[in-house]
Amino acid sequence: MNNKLYGNLIFELSKEGRRGYSLPKTNFKHSTSELPAALCRGKEAELPECDELTVVRHYTNLSHNNFGVNDGFYPLGSCTMKYNPIINEEIAAMKTFAGLHPLQHADTCQHALELYYVLQESLAELTGLSEFTLNPCAGAHGELTGLMVIRAYHMSRQDERRTKVLIPDSAHGTNPASAAVCGLDVVEVKSLSDGTVDVDDLKRLLTECGEEVAAMMMTNPNTLGIFEHAIPEITKLVHDCGGLMYYDGANLNPMLGACRPGDMGFDVCHINLHKTFSTPHGGGGPGSGPVGVREGLEQFLPTPRVVMRESEEEGVSFHVETGDYEKSLGSIGNFFGNFGVMLKAYTYILSLGRENVKMVGPLATLNATYIKESLKDVYELPIDGLCKHEFVFDGLKDKSTGVTTMDVAKRLLDYGYHAPTIYFPLLFHESLMIEPTENESKETLDDFIAVMRRIAEEAKTDPELVKTAPHNTPIGRVDDVLAAKHPIVTWRQLQAEANETI
Ligand SMILES: *Cc1c(COP(=O)(O)O)cnc(C)c1O
Numbered sequence: 001m002n003n004k005l006y007g008n009l010i011f012e013l014s015k016e017g018r019r020g021y022s023l024p025k026t027n028f029k030h031s032t033s034e035l036p037a038a039l040c041r042g043k044e045a046e047l048p049e050c051d052e053l054t055v056v057r058h059y060t061n062l063s064h065n066n067f068g069v070n071d072g073f074y075p076l077g078s079c080t081m082k083y084n085p086i087i088n089e090e091i092a093a094m095k096t097f098a099g100l101h102p103l104q105h106a107d108t109c110q111h112a113l114e115l116y117y118v119l120q121e122s123l124a125e126l127t128g129l130s131e132f133t134l135n136p137c138a139g140a141h142g143e144l145t146g147l148m149v150i151r152a153y154h155m156s157r158q159d160e161r162r163t164k165v166l167i168p169d170s171a172h173g174t175n176p177a178s179a180a181v182c183g184l185d186v187v188e189v190k191s192l193s194d195g196t197v198d199v200d201d202l203k204r205l206l207t208e209c210g211e212e213v214a215a216m217m218m219t220n221p222n223t224l225g226i227f228e229h230a231i232p233e234i235t236k237l238v239h240d241c242g243g244l245m246y247y248d249g250a251n252l253n254p255m256l257g258a259c260r261p262g263d264m265g266f267d268v269c270h271i272n273l274h275k276t277f278s279t280p281h282g283g284g285g286p287g288s289g290p291v292g293v294r295e296g297l298e299q300f301l302p303t304p305r306v307v308m309r310e311s312e313e314e315g316v317s318f319h320v321e322t323g324d325y326e327k328s329l330g331s332i333g334n335f336f337g338n339f340g341v342m343l344k345a346y347t348y349i350l351s352l353g354r355e356n357v358k359m360v361g362p363l364a365t366l367n368a369t370y371i372k373e374s375l376k377d378v379y380e381l382p383i384d385g386l387c388k389h390e391f392v393f394d395g396l397k398d399k400s401t402g403v404t405t406m407d408v409a410k411r412l413l414d415y416g417y418h419a420p421t422i423y424f425p426l427l428f429h430e431s432l433m434i435e436p437t438e439n440e441s442k443e444t445l446d447d448f449i450a451v452m453r454r455i456a457e458e459a460k461t462d463p464e465l466v467k468t469a470p471h472n473t474p475i476g477r478v479d480d481v482l483a484a485k486h487p488i489v490t491w492r493q494l495q496a497e498a499n500e501t502i
Pocket of ligand 1: 250
């Protein structure tokens with residue numbers, strides 16, 4: 001519902017003197033503030049004055065304008081909103097967990113430390129690596145931590161020339177950004193026309209500067225949703241030059257249960273728990289980007305670490321260790337990372353179990369392939385190979401209509417879908433990147449396919465309708481450049497703009 005009474009700004013609903021509360025008179029003697037006059041307001045704050053129901057209805061109605069995975073299908077590629085089961089929220093909100101303090105003594109939170117420890121072990125098993133730190137708070141934070149581990153490794157061998165990081169041109173933007181923040185130089189590796197890494201270009205680069213290569217960062221399946229078949233060869237080439245292999249496991253779901261980065265020869269890897277392991281993200285919400293390393297690199301991982309000890313008298317107990325690691329990076333953030341996100345990942349792993357976790361990758365692949373095959377006669381598929389969890393269209397097949405990827409994305413909103421990722425990756429002009437995730441039903445996918453086909457049809461019969469979409473949303477098409485460069489975010493600013501126009 002978007003009726004006028006509740007749909008405007010709260011300031012526009014204000015009526016002078018209206019109150020939404022009534023508080024008893026205070027009994028405290030010193031009820032007036034004793035702040036220095038210079039710190040006090042000269043006049044009363046200009047707050048909206050509304051009755052209670054107007055306020056409640058206004059904000060409730062606003063909240064209905066939001067769209068999340070619980071509202072409808074959300075086929076965003078790359079930074080996908082994956083499966084976010086409700087039980088995760090219930091577990092993470094339990095007082096025994098939510099009320100913990102990071103400084104409390106280990107004796108008083110053995111349950112939480114055990115869970116933290118078991119999650120580290122589970123991730124090591126799922127990725128085929130030796131040891132994990134759960135400290136990093138995001139994927140990019142994990143990348144930085146992983147690269148710092150790699151740098152510390154080279155430094156420990158007095159191999160100080162290694163300052164270059166090889167990154168394929170299809171990589172997620174955080175890869176080169178993290179390398180730069182780590183003080184390393186980014187060297188781009190070209191892709192072939194099928195979207196995979198150009199091994200000849202890699203060979204050329206390694207001949208040119210092999211001794212300066214600290215690492216190569218890779219995503220597999222890559223950002224186009226394509227499996228990189230040359231991984232064993234690439235890994236060997238980089239290792240032979242003395243570099244390490246970094247795996248960007250932000251979207252590990254197509255691999256879960258099918259294959260493991262450790263087995264493919266990767267030395268360091270980060271995972272996004274807030275994608276693959278079922279924590280909702282977006283809007284900068286809490287994340288977790290654990291980093292795993294192969295045997296031999298554990299000593300460089302950051303602190304604090306949660307370790308398990310076993311003794312005859314005390315049995316099994318869990319401990320927090322911060323010192324005694326000469327080669328560790330030390331602290332890379334606040335305490336232990338975002339524990340709530342870890343609880344959700346742990347719950348997810350346990351609810352799947354060892355057997356069902358093997359279904360995640362194949363189902364993610366099946367769903368993406370189903371959509372791709374059902375739409376490729378009307379949408380341009382630039383790389384027609386086997387896809388994994390996601391794939392990219394290059395706009396509509398029929399380019400004569402003038403309808404762009406942006407128009408298709410906006411029209412999808414009218415039909416109640418979140419738009420896919422658009423204009424990324426940059427390899428194509430009209431990229432439309434779709435990832436359905438593993439948990440969507442066939443009916444949901446069929447509905448989406450039908451709507452995508454309908455939009456393709458509309459583009460032919462009534463292109464204006466698509467070009468001017470969305471029509472059913474509270475706000476129509478915005479000028480995104482103006483919205484980004486000149487956002488109006490306060491009531492006062494809005495009034496000033498209005499006065500200027502008058
Ligand atoms: C999301 C993502 C990242 C970065 O993760 P953040 O938590 O957003 O920092 C890195 N690589 C890939 C492939 C991603 O999809």
